[in-house]
Amino acid sequence: MIRTHPSTPFDDQKPGTSGLRKKVRVFQQPNYAENFIQSVFDVAEREAGSTLVLGGDGRFHNRTVIQQAIRMAAANGYGRVLVGQGGILSTPAASHVIRKYGASGGLILSASHNPGGPDEDFGIKYNTANGGPAPEGVTGAIYARTQEIDRWLDVDAPDVDLDTRGVTHVREMAVQVIDPVADYAALMEELFDFDAMRAAVKDGLGMAFDAMHAVTGPYAHEILEKRLGFAKGTVRNGTPLEDFGGHHPDPNLVHAKVLYDLMMSNDAPAIGAASDGDGDRNLIIGKHRFITPSDSLAMLAANAHLASGYADGLKGIARSMPTSAAADRVAEALGIPAFETPTGWKFFGNLLDAGKATICGEESAGTGSDHVREKDGLWAVLLWLNILAATGKSVDQIAREHWARFGRNYYARHDYEGVESDSADALMDALTGSLPGLPGTSFGPLTVAEADSFAYTDPVDGSLSENQGVRVLFEGGNRVVFRLSGTGTQGATIRVYLERYEPVGGNLDAETPTMLAEIIAAAEQIAGIERHTGRTAPDVVT
Structure with missing residues (x-):
């Protein structure tokens, strides 16, 4: 028997570049994970009896959500779930399994490189039938559904033994625990x-x-x-x-x-x-x-x-x-x-x-x-x-x-993590507003050749993605890029990308910070990171 659980929307379930990521305690709220998963099932393109791939990176809360997702999949018309043994399935392995077995999609339970544990991060990402992350049209539909959802569905069934490979059934749906590594x-x-x-x-x-x-x-x-x-x-x-x-x-x-x-x-x-x-x-x-x-x-x-x-x-x-x-x-x-x-x-x-x-x-x-x-x-x-x-x-x-x-592209990324969101937004707004006046402006020995807010027109389907980061290109092939990251779970991360091209025959084995020093100084002058955030140095340099 399918059970219907009344629910109300949460206003913070908009997927980022890699799905929905929040603190574990956010996902532990009643109906929180269920609302999001049900929204995926409501909008996903699939035929009755389709296969769903399910697994994650083993972080805290994975097993709990996997068990609930299995019961919900059974109530939502899936015919088979392929789940990694122990709930383990790397993101690239999940993509391969989706493609190899003709699944309609998969739920990957991970917050990628973010910390794990009861007080740390968790995430859910939906991948479509091609094995890749859901495109913006799908994530937009998922988010729209989360804002109007009024129920989620499951069946009454015991937990599946995730640690033993083989096939069991949850009502009419087959659950196959697979070797996560073999394929x-x-x-x-x-x-x-x-x-x-x-x-x-x-x-x-x-x-x-x-x-x-x-x-x-x-x-x-x-x-x-x-x-x-x-x-x-x-x-x-x-x-x-x-x-x-x-x-x-x-x-x-x-x-x-x-x-x-x-x-x-x-x-x-x-x-x-x-x-x-x-x-x-x-x-x-x-x-x-x-x-x-x-x-x-x-x-x-x-x-x-x-x-x-x-x-x-x-x-x-x-x-x-x-x-x-x-x-x-x-x-x-x-x-x-x-x-x-x-x-x-x-x-x-x-x-x-x-x-x-x-x-x-x-x-x-x-x-x-x-x-x-x-x-x-x-x-x-x-x-x-x-x-x-x-x-x-x-x-x-x-x-x-x-x-x-x-030649060599000297390169580094400076991350300013956990910045107060309003301050980060103000910085990006001011930076965007300054773009028309930047070309021709000099910062030390560097002269700006072009400056824009990056937009991308997909050469396959013609879709347009705007406001994808601010680019400042200097003469000579050097540049700095500013963007806000969508992979964190609290505050904002300002990422500054610094690049200097040294041509063949130039200084190809110098220290990167030395080669980037002038661009680092120009980036601060252009964006005013310290003025907007109070930060005098990045938290992480990679």
């Missing part, structure tokens, strides 16, 4: 030359992988240690924990400092890597050489042909607007299109589905390809390993040779 690992073996990588490992290729007590631990143990033969202990912090061991599962130089310190030491292995809470981001560090995500995208694209899955070449390269233009230079050299999109992986989905792009990336440590419709942290690590195995070169050598060929 994904098999896909990786199709894309990369595992024999070459195994041989390189036997010849002494070493690595350190920090899973940050998040979802990629089981995937990394299986693929890196069992299938590729890296020594036991290569994967560190490999057991997913509900609070990520009390740490922040964000693979950057602040939160992965232990790995960074190792890789900067004389005892460093050839490559160090890390992934985030839900497995879609990556950090790459060679011995004595940190690779920025923007450079990693460019270097992977330039060398992707060395992996069997990309031997026929790339159709195109796409990057988010705040990501450095390094990948554009690779695309030009390869004679393929380069696309600049707003932030948010969903904008890459149309390009991938239309066959216009093969590899995509964002400066926020997300890189992926057309094998799924999400960024994929472990995929990026494996492509780096494949390149190392195929060339016999070090990460540092690959980087130096790349810059010698293409």
Whole structure:
């Protein structure tokens, strides 16, 4: 029997770039998660008896919401739910499962790189049948439904045993608990030359992988240690924990400092890597050489042909607007299109589905390809390993040779976190209002060539996305970008992206802060961050 539970709307359920993210205690309110899930089910395009994929990154509150989502799916006409064992399913693995098994969509329970635990963050994201995040038209419809919802549906049924693989039934609906790693690992073996990588490992290729007590631990143990033969202990912090061991599962130089310190030491292995809470981001560090995500995208694209899955070449390269233009230079050299999109992986989905792009990336440590419709942290690590195995070169050598060929885009992102929302909005409003007067203005040695609020017209469906960040482009290929992030759960995060292009033959191995100093000073003059927020320095520099 289907049960109908009366409810009333919550006014704060507008999905951001990666779904709905709030504090756990917000999601624990009666009807809160149920309202949002029911709204998804009410607007999702699906036939009766469709398959729903369900899983998450193992953070606190995942199991509770998974059980409720199963009961609600049974009441809403789904015929089958595929759920990762233990409630575990990385974001890229969920995308693959949706695509492989022809699901109508999936719920991914994660707040990505945000902290976990009873007092920390939780999130729900809906992915559509192509395996990618719901596009803006769908998220807009979900939000509209949350604002008028008056009931949610479920069935009276006991909890499903999430820890035992196999099929059970909740009323008429089949619930299949699947191995969360097997399908994904098999896909990786199709894309990369595992024999070459195994041989390189036997010849002494070493690595350190920090899973940050998040979802990629089981995937990394299986693929890196069992299938590729890296020594036991290569994967560190490999057991997913509900609070990520009390740490922040964000693979950057602040939160992965232990790995960074190792890789900067004389005892460093050839490559160090890390992934985030839900497995879609990556950090790459060679011995004595940190690779920025923007450079990693460019270097992977330039060398992707060395992996069997990309031997026929790339159709195109796409990057988010705040990501450095390094990948554009690779695309030009390869004679393929380069696309600049707003932030948010969903904008890459149309390009991938239309066959216009093969590899995509964002400066926020997300890189992926057309094998799924999400960024994929472990995929990026494996492509780096494949390149190392195929060339016999070090990460540092690959980087130096790349810059010698293409020039170097010195790049950094400054995050001002937890800023009072009104102050952040006032800053962006003032900045936007100043745009018409900026061209031709000089800030120290830098002269503004162009300034605008970035808008994107999708080349596939013609949809327009406006106000996607403020760009200030200086003469000579340098720039600064300002935008508010949509991935936090409280206050606002102001992100400032700083980029300086040094051409071939220039100073290609200097310290990044030194090379960016003039742009940093200009950014403060242009935006007045200290005046608006009282902040004299960023909270995080990546």
